[in-house]
Amino acid sequence: MTGAAPVETSTPVTAPSVRSEVGQLRTVLLHRPGTEVERITPSNMDQLLFDELLWVEHAQAEHDAFADVLRGLDVEVLYVEALLAEVVADDAVARRVVERHVTERDCGPQAVGRIRDLLLDNPPAQLVEHLIGGVSVEEVGPGDGLVTTVSGQTQMLLQPLPNAVFTRDSSAWIGEGVVLSPMNRLVRRRETDLLRTVYSHHPRFAEAPIWFGGEGTEWFPATFEGGDLLVVGERGLAVGMSERTTPAGVEALATRLFEAGVVDRVLAVDLPKVRAAMHLDTIVTQVDVDAFITYPTMTASLRAYAVTPRPGGGLHVAEHAGFLQGLAWAAGLDHARAIEPALGSIRAEREQWNDANNTLAVRPGVVVAYERNVATNEILDTAGIEVHTIPSYELPRGRGGPRCMSCPVARDPLVR
Numbered sequence: 001m002t003g004a005a006p007v008e009t010s011t012p013v014t015a016p017s018v019r020s021e022v023g024q025l026r027t028v029l030l031h032r033p034g035t036e037v038e039r040i041t042p043s044n045m046d047q048l049l050f051d052e053l054l055w056v057e058h059a060q061a062e063h064d065a066f067a068d069v070l071r072g073l074d075v076e077v078l079y080v081e082a083l084l085a086e087v088v089a090d091d092a093v094a095r096r097v098v099e100r101h102v103t104e105r106d107c108g109p110q111a112v113g114r115i116r117d118l119l120l121d122n123p124p125a126q127l128v129e130h131l132i133g134g135v136s137v138e139e140v141g142p143g144d145g146l147v148t149t150v151s152g153q154t155q156m157l158l159q160p161l162p163n164a165v166f167t168r169d170s171s172a173w174i175g176e177g178v179v180l181s182p183m184n185r186l187v188r189r190r191e192t193d194l195l196r197t198v199y200s201h202h203p204r205f206a207e208a209p210i211w212f213g214g215e216g217t218e219w220f221p222a223t224f225e226g227g228d229l230l231v232v233g234e235r236g237l238a239v240g241m242s243e244r245t246t247p248a249g250v251e252a253l254a255t256r257l258f259e260a261g262v263v264d265r266v267l268a269v270d271l272p273k274v275r276a277a278m279h280l281d282t283i284v285t286q287v288d289v290d291a292f293i294t295y296p297t298m299t300a301s302l303r304a305y306a307v308t309p310r311p312g313g314g315l316h317v318a319e320h321a322g323f324l325q326g327l328a329w330a331a332g333l334d335h336a337r338a339i340e341p342a343l344g345s346i347r348a349e350r351e352q353w354n355d356a357n358n359t360l361a362v363r364p365g366v367v368v369a370y371e372r373n374v375a376t377n378e379i380l381d382t383a384g385i386e387v388h389t390i391p392s393y394e395l396p397r398g399r400g401g402p403r404c405m406s407c408p409v410a411r412d413p414l415v416r
């Protein structure tokens, strides 16, 4: 087992509110990679959505550097695992979570009761480590039923969640509430339930509405993931329709948000259904009040649709004249700037694959980016964006950057 997360205070300092992509970030939710990443092997990495095996200690050091950069920019860093440990300190909550995650379908009806009890015997932090890191046959030992008898020692009875480091995707704060993502990929669906557990039980979030996903209803095949949601303006979102987020998922989300009066416009962007553009934030992120870093090879010809509430109920959908103009519309701006490399640049293609476009804005014109994406960072710098870089040998192997690895909970409102 790998070292536990650094302890963070969970005293509320700022009420949840995210009304932009670039307002001063006050509170962010991270997950420090741990045991779950040690359980990626050559045989399961494709299924677990990783392209390589990570050197875990180095991934942790890089992640700690990320958290340090954020703290240095006046951001409070929360860890999912710490909040979850506080929540499962309540025995009844712990039992319900374990019953949802450790099932007969994986463990068989013979062993499931014993395995649940074994997990529940752990102190909260270790229980959380198992919920995220998984449980192998070796850890529970033989003794009952076919599953624990015939399965190899390394067989997982509870699958690890190595993508938990990408806190962006399983939940997203929009306005003063949160949406829980109906994840497209089966191997990521437990992440959402863990976040649902945190938001439903942690006192820090007691006042915050859950706009979508609070009841845990199965939505598949209508799905959306947080990497496709950009809170570009106080009243507007841009949402990618990607390999992970479906048009039906966007409709379901927009309907809820309109009904709750959270936003009144959504730009739905039709993305290529490819891994390199798995979420909208892999090809475009906002870096200033009116500026976006984009990857023109993929963004130049995107079709985008304006989705608004139809008076009397339902949605109105109309194709928008251009992606960048659409972003401006959703953001409530007259005009938006694209900062971008040359169309078709090989260097830009390599850097986009390593999340050069996946920057995290900490305040207007100030972003965190991977240090390895030298050319893109130079383009940002030339455009007047202050870039804080973080080491990036190991973390990009999971195909996510600073924005993917962060879930903003509170940002200061923008002053216009």
Ligand SMILES: NC(=O)NCCC[C@H](N)C(=O)O
Residues within 6 Å of the ligand: 048, 049, 050, 163, 166, 168, 169, 188, 226, 227, 228, 278, 279, 281, 282, 398, 399, 400, 401, 403, 404
């Ligand atoms: N917002 C993002 O683009 N998140 C990156 C997710 C990477 C993860 N390995 C996945 O395939 O889901």
